Amino acid sequence: MTMRAAIEISGLRKAYGPVLAVDGVDLGVREGEVFALLGPNGAGKTTTVEILEGYRHRDAGEVRVLGHDPARRERSLLEQVGIVLQSNGVERYLNVREILDLYRGYYPKPRPTDEILRLIGLEEKAGAKIRTLSGGQRRRLDLGIALCGDPRLLFLDEPTTGFDPNARRHAWELVRALTGEGRTVLLTTHFMDEAADLADRLAIIKAGRIVAEGTPAQIAARASGTTRIRVRLPPSAGDLPAEITGVGRRPDRDGVLQLETHDPTRTLHALTAWALAHDIALDELSVTRPSLEDAYLELTGAGADVSAGVAA
Amino acid sequence: MSGLSLAARQVRAENRAFWRNPAAAFFTFAFPLIFMVLFNVLFGGSPPGAAYTPAHFFTPAIVALSIISACYTNIAMAITSARDEGILKRVRGTPLPEWAYLAGRIGQAVLVALLLVVIVSAFGEVVYGVEFPFERLPFLLAALVMGAATFCALGLAISAFIPNADASPAIVNATVLPLLFISNVFARVDEGTPAWLDTLSRVFPVRHFADLLHAAWDPRASPGFDPVQWAILAGWLVLGVLVASRSFSWEPRA
Incomplete structure (x- = not known):
């Protein structure tokens, strides 16, 4: 992976009337990485991305996308970029292959149509009219259209909103397949699992400001939460030894014991030593570290004080 | 690819999409003919031997109607929807020049x-014996080009004032239907017409475009060349281009 910057943002500001949608954002996205911009609705994700895509003018700050100022909407930049917007339509009376061929025609080095159809899994639908596609198929076509120019940089704005869990998994596989090719992806999402699964690095944005930036693991580590140890004990198991502290010392009706601890090593050691000594099987033992979700909820204040009302 | 060939590709794609909706395509062509037949039935058709019959009036009138609906009405509605x-926004995120997309439309x-x-001309000639004015072809072509350009520009311009696609039929019809009635298209402006209405209709482009076709x-x-007619049409053309280039919106309104 090269360390060249695909996107550089510093001091970015954008207001809609009196509402500051983006309030001093600094970010760098390296070439070849998947970067997720994570945040609640109205946090400024879409505004930021639409400035990078050249749809909106910034009020202040410096922005470079593949070395260009996107506000100038230079053709040489647009030729290297693929955009999947949150919702956008397509000429209804053409079929899938015709649509892809139409958009391919806009680019100097288009990706072959059959390759795109295979990637987005719409080979069987190549001759189908757009009107007859399901919602998920149309979303895949959106991605296919964004791939027509074989872009170096791909913007995905909430690509899986409205998907069922299965469709979301498929979409993730597709994005991973694309990034294997050294492409840069900037993705916005309000799904933690999506960011954790796809992103090399991510930033959390809240009320127009970046409140955390790093790898998913780095950000998760910022959560002050405790480690959760969960185990199912047989009914015959006696009382826990006194050195096992932590919340929830007693198993519930199903024999499930949940411990929350700041000292997982010691707690776990005491638990397993006790189980060995008494020949107790520790079924379904699991240890969960603080998740990205915990960090996210802490950093965004669980949405409590996030300014609402901005279509961002 | 050069801008011009991109524009030509857009025309082909739009054209292909147009014919893929046969019901819409059929009525696009049937609608002016229905009006032509209706008006001729209502107002007398073509009594044999007369040099100028109601059909002589309604043939160019319906040609004017055709250009106005194909250019103004259709462009305004198609662009708004x-x-x-979000088609316009998607296209704007590609390297296709904006003007090439609009040129396609x-x-x-x-x-x-x-x-x-x-x-319509063939229908007038075959059914009502209204001769196509071949000897005035340059005049007719100039009028058609001027009319098409003006009403296309105004169609793009009015789209800036239409908040959403649901509102576009109402707004587009409200702007054009009254003019069709007072501009020698649906009805004749004659001695029976109040003078103020005649004067009012001369402010707008429909009247002058229709009058040029009637003359043809x-x-x-x-x-002959009436500078006032052409100047008023040109004024509306320039106004349409100016408003469209200043206020045209590529994004859905919130």
């Missing part, structure tokens, strides 16, 4: 308009 659906509208001119088709007239 493409904007609402306009080119498709002009193709439909041309086909309608041929159909009227066997008794010797059409």
Whole structure:
């Protein structure tokens, strides 16, 4: 992976009337990485991305996308970029292959149509009219259209909103397949699992400001939460030894014991030593570290004080 | 690819999409003919032997109607719904020059308009014996080009004032239907028409475009160059281009 910057943002500001949608954002996205911009609705994700895509003018700050100022909407930049917007339509009376061929025609080095159809899994639908596609198929076509120019940089704005869990998994596989090719992806999402699964690095944005930036693991580590140890004990198991502290010392009706601890090593050691000594099987033992979700909820204040009302 | 060939590709794509909706395509062409037949039935058709019959009036009138609906009405509605659906925004995120996209829309509208001119003129000639004015072809072509350009520009311009696609039929019809009634298209402006209405209609482009076509088709007239007619049409053309280039919106309105 090269360390060249695909996107550089510093001091970015954008207001809609009196509402500051983006309030001093600094970010760098390296070439070849998947970067997720994570945040609640109205946090400024879409505004930021639409400035990078050249749809909106910034009020202040410096922005470079593949070395260009996107506000100038230079053709040489647009030729290297693929955009999947949150919702956008397509000429209804053409079929899938015709649509892809139409958009391919806009680019100097288009990706072959059959390759795109295979990637987005719409080979069987190549001759189908757009009107007859399901919602998920149309979303895949959106991605296919964004791939027509074989872009170096791909913007995905909430690509899986409205998907069922299965469709979301498929979409993730597709994005991973694309990034294997050294492409840069900037993705916005309000799904933690999506960011954790796809992103090399991510930033959390809240009320127009970046409140955390790093790898998913780095950000998760910022959560002050405790480690959760969960185990199912047989009914015959006696009382826990006194050195096992932590919340929830007693198993519930199903024999499930949940411990929350700041000292997982010691707690776990005491638990397993006790189980060995008494020949107790520790079924379904699991240890969960603080998740990205915990960090996210802490950093965004669980949405409590996030300014609402901005279509961002 | 050069901008011009991109624009030509857009016209082909728009044209292909147009014919893929046969019901819409059929009525695009049937609608002016229905009006033509209706008006001729209502107002007398073509008594044999007369030099100038109601059909001589309604043939160019319906040609004017055809150009206005193919250019103004269709462009305004198609652009508004493409904007609402996010097609315009998607296209704007590609390297396709904005003007090439709009040229595609306009080119498709002009193709439909041309086909309608041929159909309506042929219908007038075959059914009502209204001769196509071949000897005035340069005059007629100039009028058609001017009309198509003006109404295409105004169609793009009005889209800036239409908040959403649901509102577009109401707004577009409200702006054009009254003019059709007072501008020698649906009804004749004659001695019975109040003078103020005659004067009012001369402010707008429909009247002058229709009058140019009437002059082309009227066997008794010797059409000449009336600078006022052309100037008013040109004024509306410039106004349309200015408003469209300043206020045209590529994104759905919130």
